[in-house]
Amino acid sequence: KAGVTQTPRYLIKTRGQQVTLSCSPISGHRSVSWYQQTPGQGLQFLFEYFSETQRNKGNFPGRFSGRQFSNSRSEMNVSTLELGDSALYLCASGPGTGADGEQFFGPGTRLTVL
Amino acid sequence: GQQVMQIPQYQHVQEGEDFTTYCNSSTTLSNIQWYKQRPGGHPVFLIQLVKSGEVKKQKRLTFQFGEAKKNSSLHITATQTTDVGTYFCAGRASGTYKYIFGTGTRLKVLA
Numbered sequence: 001k002a003g004v005t006q007t008p009r010y011l012i013k014t015r016g017q018q019v020t021l022s023c024s025p026i027s028g029h030r031s032v033s034w035y036q037q038t039p040g041q042g043l044q045f046l047f048e049y050f051s052e053t054q055r056n057k058g059n060f061p062g063r064f065s066g067r068q069f070s071n072s073r074s075e076m077n078v079s080t081l082e083l084g085d086s087a088l089y090l091c092a093s094g095p096g097t098g099a100d101g102e103q104f105f106g107p108g109t110r111l112t113v114l
Numbered sequence: 115g116q117q118v119m120q121i122p123q124y125q126h127v128q129e130g131e132d133f134t135t136y137c138n139s140s141t142t143l144s145n146i147q148w149y150k151q152r153p154g155g156h157p158v159f160l161i162q163l164v165k166s167g168e169v170k171k172q173k174r175l176t177f178q179f180g181e182a183k184k185n186s187s188l189h190i191t192a193t194q195t196t197d198v199g200t201y202f203c204a205g206r207a208s209g210t211y212k213y214i215f216g217t218g219t220r221l222k223v224l225a
Contacts, residue, residue, distance in 0.1 A: 033213070043157070043202065043215035056212040059115065090156060100145055100206075102159040103213070 001026055004093050004106035012112045018079040021109045025072050025093030032074040033103065034066060037088040046089075049074055050097070078111075086113045116141045118205050120216030128224050133190040135219035137203035144208040146179055146186045151218075152199040160188075160201075193223045 005024045013019050025032050034046040045058040049068035066076040072093075078085055088110050092103035117140040127133050137146065145164045149157035161170055163179035163186060170177045176189045186203055200220045204213040 105156040
């Protein structure tokens with residue numbers, strides 16, 4: 001089985017722009033979670049989707065949004081980029097309907113905001 | 115809100131020494147997971163603990179979940195250079211679908 005894929009792998013944007021990141025989960029997985037990883041703040045939960053529904057949201061401003069499609073692929077969007085949004089954005093997929101069970105992480109998208 | 119603290123932040127050990135990282139949650143957890151992230155890589159799942167007082171072993175790694183389900187530990191016996199990386203715990207509170215990650219412990223093993 002192919003692993004979790006994320007595109008693009010690297011992205012450079014300037015302040016004020018917006019960006020869309022994509023995540024394709026492992027085939028058959030319906031849960032997708034997004035995390036932001038920075039050296040200072042560690043791994044922070046953004047949101048979790050299951051069957052196109054957002055089940056949980058982290059403490060991020062409304063500039064961060066996401067969605068999940070019927071094929072379980074997910075996108076996250078960040079509008080009006082700020083310098084502090086520079087981070088590694090990771091998505092993780094899970095096989096279960098609940099929240100227990102292994103999360104399989106993708107390689108991440110490295111976002112740099114100039 | 116729920117917070118998960120992890121100590122120590124860094125640990126340097128000589129190869130062959132033991133290593134332990136501790137994880138403490140501000141709230142009672144439904145379950146806790148442990149991940150390892152190698153430099154430049156992404157987190158890789160190690161194990162999940164669900165029951166109060168649970169202890170699980172994987173070769174040289176021993177994982178414990180506290181009786182109150184608010185703390186956990188990972189112990190590595192006789193570290194090897196392949197153990198290098200950052201170890202994260204991730205706790206989920208009951209009734210939620212989100213995992214709050216600990217701050218991580220970066221392990222360096224000196225040969």
